[in-house]
Amino acid sequence: MAATTGIAHPRVMSSKSFQKLSQFIHTQVGIKLPQGKKVMLEARLQKRLRVLGMDSYESYVDFLFTEKGQQSELRPLIDVVTTNTTEFFREPKHFEILVQDILPEWMRRTGGHRTLRLWSAGCSFGMEPYTLSMVMHEFAGWNKSFSFSILATDISTRALQHAARGVYEQDKIGSIPQQFRKKYLLRSKDPNKALVRMGPELRQTIDFRRLNFMEEFSFDKELDIIFCRNVIIYFDKPTQERLFRQFCRCLQKDGHLFIGHSESLSGMALPLEQIAPTVYRRV
The missing domain is CATH 1.10.155.10 (Chemotaxis receptor methyltransferase CheR, N-terminal domain)
Known part of the structure; x- marks a missing residue:
């Protein structure tokens, strides 16, 4: 034996x-x-x-x-x-609202004279911020004065290391539109490896940092857009409300907050108005 x-x-x-x-x-x-x-x-x-x-x-x-x-x-x-469940272009309606409504309004309001600041809060393995970067690059192609920066944070060191590398198995990219794959993704030089890497133009626009929501946090400048989707469902109600209050303090007036479709701000007294399901404007 x-x-x-x-x-x-x-x-x-x-x-x-x-x-x-x-x-x-x-x-x-x-x-x-x-x-x-x-x-x-x-x-x-x-x-x-x-x-x-x-x-x-x-x-x-x-x-x-x-x-x-x-x-x-x-x-x-x-x-x-920590649970790191994510995918590219998750909840695609959010990106439609961003491109068709929020970004054009922001351009009218600011004239594109400053950089749009986005935060992917709870970015997991990086699919959300890379999706945002693709969408922002496309919008910049139609609006030459448009510039943006993306902050992506997570509490998991392991997830952040994966996100910063920007390398994914090919079966993870099925939800990325074909034209975006051709434009922004790099295939492995080794034909035996079914891997892709996010292109340098995407990686250069994202700042990955570790952040624990249980600690006090603030930023040098107020943010224009916060994506915090499918994160707060793991917290109790008092923690959720405290976090959203802190998010609101970080948002510009007329800035926007996106949350997940399984999440709710019901019963919370926050300076936000709903403009679409799970999309809110800072008032």
Whole structure:
């Protein structure tokens, strides 16, 4: 019989450890993990236990709350618990509204005499900011005085590293219009690798940074457009409202906020008016 090696499969996480860990995650990053998420958290933490050579979740939790654990394990834990589900041109109606209504109005109002500032808040693996960059480049082709910059942030270091590289498997680009693929994407020189890379003109317009929504944040200049879609659904209601208030403080008057179709601002007293489903203007 062959010898077995490695760390044994960890036992089930105790309710006490789960509560301690879920409370810590909520405090650090705002993500609420109800009891029903325990099995998911166990599955996602198994790789970390193997990396650290631990055979139980209790050992992991004990380590996490040491000084060394706080220094070395916080970011890997955040990478484990954050969900990075995204795609190019997700919720395409948003980009239609942007190009057909919001950008022309912004040009009329400003004359294009300054740079349009966009923020992809919770950018995950980068599909959203690269989509925005394609859309902005197309609009700039029709409006020569138009210029823009995109800030893209996420709490996950792993996701940001992937986004900054701008390299994706070919089966991820199906939602990108064919004319955009030809214009902005680079295919791998190795025919055996089904990979594409975002072109330099896209990469150069995006500033990727790590940002934790649980920390206070502000910017040198107010923003014109914020995309924060399918992010706040992981937070509780008080955290959501606090975040949206902070977003509003970062927005120019007449700036716009886009949220996901599974999200709602209902019951929140915010200086926003709805102009389309999940699209709001700062008043």
